[in-house]
Amino acid sequence: MTPPGPQVRKWYQSLNAEDARRMTTAAGGGIVLAVMTGPDGSLTQPLYGFQQSVLTAHVIGYLLFGLVIGCLLTYRAKVKDGTWRRVRTAPKRTLVERLTSIKSALQRGMLAGSGLLSAVIAIVVADFTGPVARNKMSWHVLGHQFLYTRTYGYLILAIALWFAVVNQIFHLTNLRIQSLPRTVVAAGALLSILVFSLTSDPFLPARFGWKALNPSANNSLFHHWTTYLWLILGALGTASYLFKRRSSPKIAAPRRSRTLVVTPSMRILTYVAAGFLVYEAPKYLSLYWQISLYQQIGVFCLLAIGLNIVVGFAGLLDLGYVAFYALGAYVTAYFSGGLPLQPPFHLNSFLVIPFAVVIAMLAGVLLGLPTLRLRGDYLAIVTLGFGEIIYVLANDWVTVTGGSAGTGTISGFSVNLLGIHYVWNPSNPLSYYYLMIGILIPAIFLFDFLNHSKVGRSWAAIREDEVAAQSLGINALKYKVMAFSMGASTAGVAGVFTAVKVGVLFPNSFVLSLSITILVLVIFGGMGSILGVLIGAIFLQWLPSYLTFHSYFGYQQTDLYLYIGALLVIMMIFRPQGLIPSRRRRREILDSEAGLGSADSLGPITQEQPS
């Protein structure tokens, strides 16, 4: 029975030019993605890359992906502005009743069509993530996918997807079919995640032997941490689904608050669990991941929470952040006698840390004072110039820095105090990892404390309205320079840690684009939220290593900045507050978009003219 109304329009009649624009953009994005993942070209064959990525079957999967995203965006926008409504008035029926009640040819066609579509999507996904990264979508390779058990994992996912699609279609077309019973969905999700975790590993054929389930075997499922990752993700997803359904009220009631009430016991439990995980988990990783846990993830977490002070807390932009990192590293080299310029005395690397902090901080103050006095946005380009200068000095000032040939060896960390002798051995990455944790955790708590102290409140006041803050007696310049130099000194400490582990420094490890990498870590997780930045940094530093390791998606390390650049633009357009935003920062950005106050301390967009 159609609901009575003056005009009952079909769902497609409410589409307009805005939706067409959205779909075009999404499809265009899919094509750009195809170019990004396609093969490289060269100057002699400038069109090769485009031809091989856009004019071949390579583009199909990405175009499909773009179109799916476009449909989802359109659906979300339409539901949001109330043009489309989900109607739930039908009585509850069991799954069997529901499936037998589907009578008309239209419905059957829709069911079959959506099932086919999701199966195709699954096979395409299996293909793209499969071991054959090039020459995608040829029938030969597609057929090959069925030899790998992983494809069946994706097919299971496809079935889940199909149910979802069917549900959506029926809601959309008002066929009044209820969503599936909770228990069925939950069981299905768990099962499919289990199969997915079993099958998503590229080294699969061995997984279904008896060895796979034998915990003591070297190649066991339980030795591979992706298994746990998938299981945790699946459990979380299932749990959130269950709780969401259970809480949906039958009668009009005030919307349940989505904020979780954190009791002290929960907090302590979380800390203990996180601590246990942080302490215990790395032991089970392979050497490759242990090294990258320190080098790729630990150091970059430190850098990211340092930059978060500048970008997130103070609302400034620092594009030459890597310069302070380089300063810290070269100061360490100097005090170990690794530079052509000899120091007056040699220092244990632990004792270099205060020097690195002070020197980086001084550089920050010297750079920040003249620049920030004037206009916040000049800081971005001044730091960009500073980063380039530091690189040029490291590369060309041979008599001091050793130039592009690199520095001499840098002594590692060691303790020889009160009868304790311990030398950190570079061949044991875990010892460095624990040291890094030892400095990272205090830093996190310190910065969090700072953000909730008078200093943090002053930063927030300056971000939101600089003029008002100054009229209340807050010295804006002081707090901005403070944030900038604190970020700088954090980078200095990270520099010491890198120098000590690497042993020899080359200018090429401090190129300016590294600053952009660190910036994206901060932006992705959510500027201003330490938890968000940490999670973002861990994820974004882990992902390229993982993709390189397994050569999924035809990913190449050389294309890293292509993805980073695109990610920055997309984040700024769709979600400037980041994935796990700090509540205050999110509100500031939304408020400033509505014309209330500002969300950074770069100075007002419309400025009084100097006369």
Place this chain on the structure above:
Amino acid sequence: MFNYLVQGIFAGLIFSMVALGYTLVYGVLRLINFAHSEVLMTGGFAGYFFLHYTIGSGSVPNSLWVTMLYIVVGVLISGLAGTIVAIIIERFAYRPLRRRNAPKLAYLISAIGASYFLLSLFGKEFGRYPSGTSQPFTDHVVFTLWGGQFTMYDIVILVAAVILMVTVDVVVSRTKMGRAIRAVAQDAETASLMGVNVNRTIASTFALGGFMGGAAGFFVAINQGIYFGMGFKPALLAFTAAVLGGIGNVRGAMIGGVVLGIVMFTPIYWFGQPWLEEVIAFSILVLILLFRPTGLLGERLGRSA
């Protein structure tokens, strides 16, 4: 020493051309366009491909008229490529944010993201190694004045830069488009009430700056060859030039570029270390900000060119 001075002047002309893009966009939007370096890079690549497919690796044309034709068409193609890229940047990295009235930080981050995206895309599609460009003329010293050598490049760059900059100056100060740009720079809201299409004016500002940036890219390409990161350094120096001349000030950007070139290159005569030039330029930027933040000619955000 006079030789370094001459070098500085002609390097400075390139900075002036690029600086115009910064100063125009800053005048209208109050934003540093971090993606402007990629406009220069695109111009350079367009110039490379034009010369590669017309002259190729064959002989350098020896007729003056043919050379001039190559240069004029090359500048136009490079400038057009720069214009297109600048408009694309405005369309995808700026306009969605402007529609939402995003905070300033978001624009800067989105522009730097667009810059890295374009840079890596060119590196991916056209190879990551630097390459020389086919030459439309043979470079030689034309005449020497007080020890300063004036080469063929210098003369070509001088003539082209003067023509282009005079054109921009006329466009900004005389034409309807220029009047719209100045009106938006002064007060966008009032300008839109007066019937100025703000979005189109901003796009045309990007286009104008993009044309100059692309044309500058052509000269950088024939002089130093191409590379996907070729835009970074000239663009950084050009921003310094824009600040030196007074940001938002079109004539200031022109003069600032030449002054920066002279101040950067002349000290090499005494120090003898070519890499010092960037250190000097950067110190100049910090010193201007410290002592005369409005630049040589003063900031003119929105007042007549």
